[in-house]
Amino acid sequence: MPFDDLPEDPTGEMDRLGIDRAFVTHTLSLYSDAAAGNEALLALDDPRLVPVPVVVPGETGEELPGVRMVRLCPERHRFDLTGPATLRSLSALGLPAAVDLEETSPAQLRHLAERLPAQRLLVLNPGYRRLRALAELMDEAPNVWAEIGTVNTQGGVEWLSARYGAGRLVFGTGAPVADDCGPRFLLDHLDLPAEDVERIAAGSLEAMV
Amino acid sequence: MILDAHGHVGTWPDFLIPHPAAEHLLAAMDRIGVAAMGISHLLAVGPDAVRGNAAAMEIAARFSGRFGVWQVYNPHHRTQLPSVGTPGVWGVKLHPDVHQCRLDDPSYEPVWRCGLPVLAHGQTDSPWSDPAQFAAVAARHPHVPLIMGHTGLWPYGFGRAARLVADHPSVFLETCGSKMTGRWIARLAALAGAERVLFGSDACFLDLRTGYGRVALAPLTDADRALIQGGNLARLLGLPLPDLRLPDLPGPPEKGHPA
Numbered sequence: 001m002p003f004d005d006l007p008e009d010p011t012g013e014m015d016r017l018g019i020d021r022a023f024v025t026h027t028l029s030l031y032s033d034a035a036a037g038n039e040a041l042l043a044l045d046d047p048r049l050v051p052v053p054v055v056v057p058g059e060t061g062e063e064l065p066g067v068r069m070v071r072l073c074p075e076r077h078r079f080d081l082t083g084p085a086t087l088r089s090l091s092a093l094g095l096p097a098a099v100d101l102e103e104t105s106p107a108q109l110r111h112l113a114e115r116l117p118a119q120r121l122l123v124l125n126p127g128y129r130r131l132r133a134l135a136e137l138m139d140e141a142p143n144v145w146a147e148i149g150t151v152n153t154q155g156g157v158e159w160l161s162a163r164y165g166a167g168r169l170v171f172g173t174g175a176p177v178a179d180d181c182g183p184r185f186l187l188d189h190l191d192l193p194a195e196d197v198e199r200i201a202a203g204s205l206e207a208m209v
Numbered sequence: 210m211i212l213d214a215h216g217h218v219g220t221w222p223d224f225l226i227p228h229p230a231a232e233h234l235l236a237a238m239d240r241i242g243v244a245a246m247g248i249s250h251l252l253a254v255g256p257d258a259v260r261g262n263a264a265a266m267e268i269a270a271r272f273s274g275r276f277g278v279w280q281v282y283n284p285h286h287r288t289q290l291p292s293v294g295t296p297g298v299w300g301v302k303l304h305p306d307v308h309q310c311r312l313d314d315p316s317y318e319p320v321w322r323c324g325l326p327v328l329a330h331g332q333t334d335s336p337w338s339d340p341a342q343f344a345a346v347a348a349r350h351p352h353v354p355l356i357m358g359h360t361g362l363w364p365y366g367f368g369r370a371a372r373l374v375a376d377h378p379s380v381f382l383e384t385c386g387s388k389m390t391g392r393w394i395a396r397l398a399a400l401a402g403a404e405r406v407l408f409g410s411d412a413c414f415l416d417l418r419t420g421y422g423r424v425a426l427a428p429l430t431d432a433d434r435a436l437i438q439g440g441n442l443a444r445l446l447g448l449p450l451p452d453l454r455l456p457d458l459p460g461p462p463e464k465g466h467p468a
Contacts, residue, residue, distance in 0.1 A: 002365060005392055017426060128387065128415065129224040152387055154237070154413035155228035181391030185422020189241055 006176045011048055013175065017184045021048050023098075023172075023205070025071050029054035034077065042066075052098060057085035062092040068209040069096045069122070075103040082111045096120035096209055098147075106133040113141035120208055121145070125174060128153040131160070138164050145208055147172035148200065149183040157200070158191050166196035170205045211243045211421065212439040212448070215328060215358055215385045215409025216276075218268060219251035219261070229413050231268045235275060237417045241425075244439070245275050245448075247328070249302040251414070253281035258288040269297035277446070279328050283308055284316035293324040299446055300326035300354075305337035312342040321346070326354040326445060328383070333366025340370035347377035354379055354445050356407060359386040360397060367393055371400040378405070381441065385411035385420050391427035394437065403433035407442050 007013060014022060029037025038053035038060070053060070055070045056077050064070065070093060074081040081104050090097060099109065101123050109121060122145045126134045131153070138144050138160075146164075148157050149172040160169055171187055173180040190197050220229045228234075229251075238246060248268065253261025258281045265278045277299035282288045285308060291298045301320050305312045312329055320327060332338045340361045347355055360382040361370035374380035382405055384394050397406050410420030424438050442448070 005396065016428075131225045131227070150387070152415050152419050153224065153226050154416050155233060156416060159225075159227035176392075179390035179392075179423060181424075181426035182389075182419035182422040185425050186416060186418045189418045189422075191236075191240070 003177065010176060011046070013180060014048065017180055019180075019184065020202075021050055023050045023052045023069060025052045025054060029071075030073065030076065034060065034073075055089060055093070055097070057083075057089040060089070062089065064093065064095070067095060069098060071098045071124075073100070073103050074108075081108050082115060086112075087115055090116055090119055096122060098122040098124050100124040101126045101130070101134075106130070106137040109144065110137050110140055113137075113144060117143065119143060122147060122170060122205075122208065124172065125150050125178075127151070128156055131156060135160070135163060138168065144168070145170050145204060148186075149173045149178065152182070155191075157186065161192055161196060161200075166192060166199040167204050167207065169200045170208070171201050210439040210443065211241075211408070212442040213238075213243050213246035213410050213412070213417070213421070214356060214383050214407040214442050216246040216248040216412050216417075217251050217254070217414050218248050218265065219413075221251050221255070221414060226413055231272060231276065234413055234417065235272060237412065238275065241418055241421055243417065243421065245277060246410075246412070246417075247277045247279050247299045249279040249281050249328075254302070254304050254307055258283040258286060262288070266297055273297075282317070282320050284310045284314065287316075287319070290319060290323045291325065298325070300328060303327060303329040305342075306330055306332060306335055309337060311336065312338050313345045317346075321350040321353050326356065328356040328358055331357040331359050331361050331370065333361035333363045333370065340366065340373045343370075343380050344373045344377055347374065347380045351377065351379050354381065356381045356383050356409075358383050358409065359411075360384065360389075362386050362388065364388050364390070364393060367397060368400060371397055374405075375401065381405055381407050381445065383407045383409040384424065384437070385409040385415060387415060389420075389423055391423045394423055394427040395429050398429060398433050398437065403429070403436045404441055406437045407445075408438045 026037035026041035034054045034056050041051045052069050052071050057079055120143050124147045126146050127150045145168050147170045151157050173183045218231050248265055250261035250265040262280045269276045269278050278297050279300055279302035280291050281302045310316055330338050343357050360367050382397055408424045410417045
């Protein structure tokens with residue numbers, strides 16, 4: 001990985017920043033072997049680190065006991081997000097799936113949501129330059145949630161909340177690869193009612209999974 | 210005291226900015242305690258420096274003391290430069306990438322001779338604004354305070370940016386950008402010295418709270434955080450210093466010396 005400052009254990013930074021639990025994926029699942037990463041992740045057995053294994057359709061087993069959400073990497077693992085193997089795999093798993101927007105497109109996600117209308121999807125890393133496209137997706141697909149760590153243009157989180165409700169927004173950071181300090185501070189200073197901030201902080205994700 | 214070295218007002222064609230107006234920025238500043246922000250109008254960064262600069266000056270006058278203006282200089286249009294001491298002006302803003310004119314191009318000579326601090330977009334590996342060009346300009350004009358916006362923008366270049374300007378004390382590293390992290394701000398303070406690092410947010414282009422949060426929650430000492438979030442910029446601009454104990458720093462680069 002092209003970084004030299006990543007902590008071995010994220011819980012120290014979580015303590016420092018007041019983050020109780022994190023949904024996490026193993027480095028090996030993203031940068032090496034998905035199955036090996038998933039195995040290492042599930043072996044962590046740390047109640048503060050909720051495992052989000054990476055599913056490679058057609059390869060990953062369809063029984064993931066104790067797992068509450070999976071992650072798909074269609075670009076990294078070179079598969080079709082809306083192809084028959086993915087549709088079969090997601091239908092069999094019946095779990096919410098997280099997808100980085102940089103690994104796909106709003107159009108592909110909309111297509112996936114149309115094919116599997118009950119499938120819950122969490123869009124990771126939506127960024128700040130595609131708010132219009134993200135909004136169009138959330139308009140059309142009520143089972144799409146957005147992670148806010150990179151919604152980083154002035155008032156972007158409040159703009160999404162006004163349209164879709166805080167219940168469809170999820171606090172996230174992308175740490176330790178991405179920044180955790182900025183999103184954590186933003187969470188504490190959102191111009192939203194306290195109950196909406198609480199939904200974004202934890203309630204939306206708890207409800208989704 | 211928190212001072213934001215790098216702000217904007219206005220819309221930008223690439224994407225939706227939900228709250229591009231000064232009033233919203235001011236509310237966000239009040240919410241987190243930012244005393245003042247240096248702004249350039251995005252209209253000025255883009256197609257019309259004259260109208261955009263005028264709009265920014267109007268905002269600075271309307272909210273006196275809360276906004277300072279970085280007046281945009283478009284080298285193709287040879288925009289009129291402000292005079293030293295113009296109320297509301299903090300300095301000159303350059304965007305070599307938008308204007309497609311290298312930072313070390315002779316077209317900018319009037320800027321280096323106008324006697325004001327300069328904030329310039331800096332982007333590692335850009336043909337227009339690579340940090341090496343900041344070092345080259347600083348070597349030619351060592352008396353001009355030069356703020357490297359974004360410290361090169363890409364994380365793989367942050368360390369190199371700090372090394373390139375290590376021997377040019379007139380260059381300051383500014384923290385805004387979507388790829389900056391709290392950890393990197395602490396590393397920049399360790400690499401370059403906290404007295405060379407300035408907080409900037411890029412709001413309203415980016416969210417002020419996210420930008421400041423990286424400084425507020427970075428693993429820094431209180432003294433270093435105080436320098437980065439306001440002390441250094443106050444000293445650079447000659448503003449009243451915040452109530453903090455500053456280390457024994459050299460004075461600001463002398464202004465107004467044509468090099």
